[in-house]
Amino acid sequence: MSxxxxxxxxxxxxxxxxxxxxxxxxxxxxxxxxxxTEYLFEKLNEGKLWKHIKQNYEK
Incomplete structure (x- = not known):
């Protein structure tokens, strides 16, 4: 059988x-x-997303 x-x-x-x-x-x-696609989006927008920059704005 094939x-x-x-x-x-x-x-x-x-x-x-x-x-x-x-x-x-x-x-x-x-x-x-x-x-x-989620991984690709994260890599292309690294440093631009809120979870990457929120420590700059939280007190």
């Missing part, structure tokens, strides 16, 4: 497993995308 056939039989043959696979992939993609 890899494609195995994946098809395990994940995509039944509607319930297909929907579960899509939901799981969506969840992990969203978490990864959110974390990476």
């Amino acid at each position: 890899l494609a056939t195995t994946i098809n039989n395990l994940l995509f043959k039944r509607t319930s497993t297909f929907l579960l696979t899509v939901a799981a992939c969506t969840f992990f993609f969203e978490r990864t995308f959110d974390g990476s």
Whole structure:
């Protein structure tokens, strides 16, 4: 059996497993995308965000 056939039989043959696979992939993609864009935003704006400069203004 080829890899494609195995994946098809395990994940995509039944509607319930297909929907579960899509939901799981969506969840992990969203978490990864959110974390990476948050990291990129933090790096690009380092020193400009409130959490980086608030000690200058607090008494």
